[in-house]
Amino acid sequence: MLKALVFDFDGVIVDTEAEWYYIYKEWLKKTYNYDLKVNDYLVCVGANSQNLFRFIKKELGDHVPIEEFEKEATQEYIERTNRLPAMEGVKELIVRAKSKGLKLAIATSATQKKPVTQLKRLGLLDYFDAFSTAELSENIKPAPDIFLKAAELLDCKPEECLAIEDSLNGLIAAQRASMPCLIVPNMITKDSPFTGYYKMVNSLKDIDLSEIESYFLKKE
Known part of the structure; x- marks a missing residue:
């Protein structure tokens, strides 16, 4: 029953998933000229960002300050999703x-x-x-x-x-x-x-x- x-x-x-994806995609393209594919982003959907962080650092190197970027991006995420x-x-x-x-x-x-x-x-x-x-x-x-x-x-x-x-x-x-x-x-x-x-x-x-x-x- x-x-x-x-x-x-x-x-x-x-x-909200689309908003996070576009925030990451736009930042990686602007900062590193890297095109984040949807299929690569899927590793973190339904889980958390750690799998995505590992993937990005594997692709671009450990120097990428992805954790710091996420903190900065949180405010933008809040602003975008509060309109949805x-x-x-x-x-x-x-x-x-x-x-x-x-x-x-x-x-x-x-x-x-x-x-x-x-x-x-x-x-x-x-x-x-x-x-x-x-x-x-x-x-x-x-x-x-x-x-x-x-x-x-x-x-x-x-x-x-x-x-x-x-x-x-x-x-x-x-x-x-x-x-x-x-x-x-x-x-x-x-x-x-x-x-x-x-x-x-x-x-x-x-x-x-x-x-x-x-x-x-x-x-x-």
Whole structure:
């Protein structure tokens, strides 16, 4: 039986992934005349920036002050993302899910401040019952910890929850947690080699909760 929806945040609730990519891409092009490809950026999507840092230093050398740049870029990121609307279909799905009595959680490799700030800005914060963030787990995605913690906070079994993800790292984390996963790819993640997911949709507006509930009932 479906009891909860567990949302990733970046790229699912708000299209923040594209903003980070363009900030890095513009800086690397301007400073080093280096063209950062989307496929290379994907190493950090759903996880954190450390994989990307290692890749950039391997390409350009250890002298690249990437960690310092990220600190400077954070303010630009905040300014860009504070203007962004919720992704298509997000608000409608959240309202429908709560009307059906489903619990809602955020499961993200980011720290809690980011989703809480953005959800409050969008008027969606009070719909969520739990936040499973980097502070609460020893390992981030693609490890299963963040999804397992989300299920624990919701007082649900992982198999009673539907993970909603946009990234390969997120899908792998959900699979390792035994949580069915719906994929809603975005411009950054659309060419990722997704396999083994429950379903893929182009937009959250395309989600049919009755169909999902039937799927979970058939699994029992």
